[in-house]
Amino acid sequence: MTWKKKTKKLASAVLLTPMLFLAACGGQTDTEMSESDIENYPERDIRGVIQWGEGGATDNISRTLAPLAEEELGGTLVMENREGASGATGAQYVYDQPADGYTLLFGAENPNGLYQVLGISERDYLSDFQPVSIIGQSYAGIVVNKDSEFDTLEELADYASDNPGDITMGTSGEGGLPYVASAMLSAELGTEFNQVPYDGDGPLATALLSEEIDATVLAVSAAQEYVDSGDFKMLAVINDERLESVPDAPALTEAYPEFEKYLPWGPFQGVFAHKDTPDAIIDKLTEAFAAAQEDEQFQTTLENLGVQPLNIHGEEAIEYLEQNRSTSTWMLYDAGATDTSPEEFDIPRVDEE
Amino acid sequence: MDVLQQFLTPFVNIELLLFVAAGTLAGIFVGAIPGLSVTMAVALLLSLTYSWDLLPALALMLGIYYGGVFGGSRAAILVNMPGSPSSVATSFDGYPLSQRGEARMALTLTTIFSFLGGLVGVAVLATAAPLVSSIAIQFGQRDYFLLAMLGLLLIGSLSQGSMAKGMFSAGAGIILGLVGMDTIGGGSRFTFGSLQLMNGIDFVVAILGLFGMSEILYQLKTLNEKGQTVTLKKMAFPPLRFLLGFLPLSMRVSVMGVLIGALPGAGGEIASLLSYDHARRTTKNPKRSFGKGAYEGVIAPEAGNNSAIGGALIPMLTLGIPGDAVTAIFIGALFIHGLQPGPMLMEQSGDLFWVMVGSSVLANIFLLIFGLLVVGIFVRVVTIPKQILLPIIAVITVIGAYALNNSMTDVYWMLGFGFVGFFMKVYQFSVAPLVLGLILGPLIDSSFRRAYMTAQEPGAFLIGFVNNPISLLLTLAFCFTLFSQTKTYQKMMASFKKKQKVFRK
Numbered sequence: 001m002t003w004k005k006k007t008k009k010l011a012s013a014v015l016l017t018p019m020l021f022l023a024a025c026g027g028q029t030d031t032e033m034s035e036s037d038i039e040n041y042p043e044r045d046i047r048g049v050i051q052w053g054e055g056g057a058t059d060n061i062s063r064t065l066a067p068l069a070e071e072e073l074g075g076t077l078v079m080e081n082r083e084g085a086s087g088a089t090g091a092q093y094v095y096d097q098p099a100d101g102y103t104l105l106f107g108a109e110n111p112n113g114l115y116q117v118l119g120i121s122e123r124d125y126l127s128d129f130q131p132v133s134i135i136g137q138s139y140a141g142i143v144v145n146k147d148s149e150f151d152t153l154e155e156l157a158d159y160a161s162d163n164p165g166d167i168t169m170g171t172s173g174e175g176g177l178p179y180v181a182s183a184m185l186s187a188e189l190g191t192e193f194n195q196v197p198y199d200g201d202g203p204l205a206t207a208l209l210s211e212e213i214d215a216t217v218l219a220v221s222a223a224q225e226y227v228d229s230g231d232f233k234m235l236a237v238i239n240d241e242r243l244e245s246v247p248d249a250p251a252l253t254e255a256y257p258e259f260e261k262y263l264p265w266g267p268f269q270g271v272f273a274h275k276d277t278p279d280a281i282i283d284k285l286t287e288a289f290a291a292a293q294e295d296e297q298f299q300t301t302l303e304n305l306g307v308q309p310l311n312i313h314g315e316e317a318i319e320y321l322e323q324n325r326s327t328s329t330w331m332l333y334d335a336g337a338t339d340t341s342p343e344e345f346d347i348p349r350v351d352e353e
Numbered sequence: 354m355d356v357l358q359q360f361l362t363p364f365v366n367i368e369l370l371l372f373v374a375a376g377t378l379a380g381i382f383v384g385a386i387p388g389l390s391v392t393m394a395v396a397l398l399l400s401l402t403y404s405w406d407l408l409p410a411l412a413l414m415l416g417i418y419y420g421g422v423f424g425g426s427r428a429a430i431l432v433n434m435p436g437s438p439s440s441v442a443t444s445f446d447g448y449p450l451s452q453r454g455e456a457r458m459a460l461t462l463t464t465i466f467s468f469l470g471g472l473v474g475v476a477v478l479a480t481a482a483p484l485v486s487s488i489a490i491q492f493g494q495r496d497y498f499l500l501a502m503l504g505l506l507l508i509g510s511l512s513q514g515s516m517a518k519g520m521f522s523a524g525a526g527i528i529l530g531l532v533g534m535d536t537i538g539g540g541s542r543f544t545f546g547s548l549q550l551m552n553g554i555d556f557v558v559a560i561l562g563l564f565g566m567s568e569i570l571y572q573l574k575t576l577n578e579k580g581q582t583v584t585l586k587k588m589a590f591p592p593l594r595f596l597l598g599f600l601p602l603s604m605r606v607s608v609m610g611v612l613i614g615a616l617p618g619a620g621g622e623i624a625s626l627l628s629y630d631h632a633r634r635t636t637k638n639p640k641r642s643f644g645k646g647a648y649e650g651v652i653a654p655e656a657g658n659n660s661a662i663g664g665a666l667i668p669m670l671t672l673g674i675p676g677d678a679v680t681a682i683f684i685g686a687l688f689i690h691g692l693q694p695g696p697m698l699m700e701q702s703g704d705l706f707w708v709m710v711g712s713s714v715l716a717n718i719f720l721l722i723f724g725l726l727v728v729g730i731f732v733r734v735v736t737i738p739k740q741i742l743l744p745i746i747a748v749i750t751v752i753g754a755y756a757l758n759n760s761m762t763d764v765y766w767m768l769g770f771g772f773v774g775f776f777m778k779v780y781q782f783s784v785a786p787l788v789l790g791l792i793l794g795p796l797i798d799s800s801f802r803r804a805y806m807t808a809q810e811p812g813a814f815l816i817g818f819v820n821n822p823i824s825l826l827l828t829l830a831f832c833f834t835l836f837s838q839t840k841t842y843q844k845m846m847a848s849f850k851k852k853q854k855v856f857r858k
Binding site: 228 | 395397549553668673678681684689693760799806
């Protein structure tokens with residue numbers, strides 16, 4: 001064989017092999033589920049898609065719940081992270097998979113109307129998914145550095161409305177917790193912050209420690225340690241009553257009762273399936289995940305993570321999602337954070353309900 | 354001596370010892386296989402170890418962490434496919450070394466100096482954690498910008514011949530790094546409405562394409578030329594005196610590595626790039642020029658990225674702030690197991706700190722042992738005939754790209770990068786600056802804008818560069834490095850040396 005021939009042969013072999021892999025990876029078939037398929041569910045591995053990155057609150061909760069749900073389901077859950085675009089990538093991915101219950105979305109509050117009004121993605125929990133379980137919710141707190149001149153939320157809010165844009169508020173990007181909370185404040189109190197986005201709770205805490213930013217909004221669990229150590233002052237928890245974990249931080253409604261209508265509001269985590277998933281499978285999943293969450297160790301884990309357990313499903317979960325969605329989206333619109341009215345997506349106002 | 358007892362726990366507790374050992378060994382392989390990342394492996398362990406006690410879980414995770422960062426350089430040296438961003442710099446001289454038949458030497462040297470670098474990291478963690486973390490916290494966005502700009506100056510060293518081509522390549526990398534959702538403004542850049550592109554381009558995908566796939570295509574082009582097989586040179590274990598010669602360099606870059614690793618916004622990849630740069634600038638007369646297989650060129654980045662691990666653990670243990678993606682999962686593990694990572698962790702669970710330090714030392718020891726033991730196995734990769742090796746690498750690049758996010762988009766990107774890299778090689782553009790731009794571009798972009806947004810006006814922004822001590826230091830370093838690459842500087846140095854000679858006469 002001549003060199004040239006050999007090369008040609010080799011070249012085709014080298015290029016063909018990955019092509020075959022491409023073909024193997026790309027092949028997907030949509031098949032209708034027969035009754036026996038539904039009956040025997042789960043017959044193969046279930047993929048759990050976590051819409052946020054490794055090490056985040058959603059990741060921690062999902063990965064600890066997964067082995068417990070496996071036991072209840074009698075199947076295997078393979079967890080993977082698909083982060084990006086505020087979680088829209090993961091949500092879109094699950095939406096694009098067959099509605100057979102073999103791909104589940106482990107998500108946070110983000111796909112709940114926020115993508116639509118902020119123009120990130122079309123996906124939405126209520127129109128594209130069915131809730132399997134809402135696992136729990138957490139609370140957010142407004143924090144400043146210990147050396148900050150502000151000791152109360154009133155002082156901060158007054159200053160921020162008298163000196164628009166003077167206070168730097170760290171956010172975690174559009175649609176994130178501090179972003180929505182800032183919108184809430186400016187909708188009711190007319191505050192205006194100089195918003196600087198960071199990559200999540202860790203970088204935000206760092207920036208606040210070094211006073212690179214003046215204030216931010218963190219999940220209470222993420223801020224609590226710094227409050228206990230005296231590094232941060234928590235000016236308010238975004239809730240209608242004080243929390244046991246940070247008893248010294250006043251509830252938002254103590255100073256400003258007008259926020260009552262938005263509450264309860266905060267980040268939450270849940271498990272979701274494609275909206276066209278057969279009811280029998282949803283029922284199986286719901287039952288399994290509900291039972292899994294009753295595990296005592298898991299309850300302790302939630303407590304450690306600063307999450308209030310909800311473990312709700314079905315109608316109750318849908319009502320919860322509706323309330324949360326109305327609050328977040330209208331708040332953003334009222335504060336001028338987005339020009340897209342929630343009305344375009346038929347999201348009712350909170351106080352109209 | 355409570356501290357000593359806690360420190361020694363992993364050494365005397367056989368269970369912990371075995372977990373660290375198993376983790377390190379597994380980590381070496383996870384790191385060596387492109388597409389499998391340490392982050393993925395440690396995240397998997399989070400579920401697996403949920404019902405375990407905390408210490409064995411942490412021991413296993415730490416082992417994987419150390420082994421994985423080290424393992425990344427194996428593939429970089431042997432087949433020019435860095436397993437992770439932090440071993441990109443190792444491939445610059447590592448691959449040329451193995452092409453010269455000195456793979457055994459490269460693997461041995463990197464193992465020894467990874468071990469030393471790792472130990473320096475642990476030593477700083479054990480003795481100066483609170484001090485280092487208080488410095489790291491003061492590092493503002495402006496300083497990250499300067500640090501990334503310093504890294505960008507590496508283009509000069511990586512361009513191989515034509516500076517203009519190097520700049521072009523880096524510029525293309527920076528632009529590719531912009532693709533995706535803008536983390537600051539939230540807008541989409543170059544996504545053409547596609548959600549797949551919103552995620553941007555993972556630089557591991559770029560590495561797999563530019564280094565792996567393009568090399569395969571390039572080799573096909575030159576297969577006609579005979580005599581391509583690499584013969585392994587016989588090598589005795591390097592003598593101690595030879596090794597000691599590299600000690601000062603490795604210590605300097607290790608200290609640098611810890612500091613960069615401790616920064617919450619920078620990690621092993623920046624540490625190894627800057628270490629490589631440092632080696633290149635401070636090695637006066639390398640036996641072999643950089644880029645052609647200089648020993649210093651593999652030692653510095655490996656010592657740097659392994660010491661960065663100790664650094665990354667510092668903010669995590671002292672402040673509850675992750676130094677990188679892996680330590681973020683560690684924090685999650687601590688939460689799940691009922692601890693409260695934060696500024697009070699050291700006071701409340703000081704024992705944990707010392708067990709972590711002990712396990713880290715142990716992981717480094719196992720890294721040295723396993724690293725040296727597997728040299729003999731890994732090194733054979735080089736002697737595999739191309740007809741067999743190239744298809745295998747082709748498959749690995751595809752699987753690796755797919756496995757990263759389980760997404761076909763990444764595979765297409767990888768193939769695209771493969772072709773781009775091929776043509777770059779044909780027309781003698783160096784691909785390294787492109788990867789550099791891809792890694793540093795997003796950091797430069799976001800840190801510059803955050804710094805500017807925080808300062809709110811141009812005046813305050815510019816003054817910040819000189820009236821903050823850290824910024825001032827970095828600004829000076831940047832200006833000096835830039836100046837030292839100009840002709841004026843070289844002329845000045847030449848005339849200065851002449852004068853000295855005249856004076857001596």
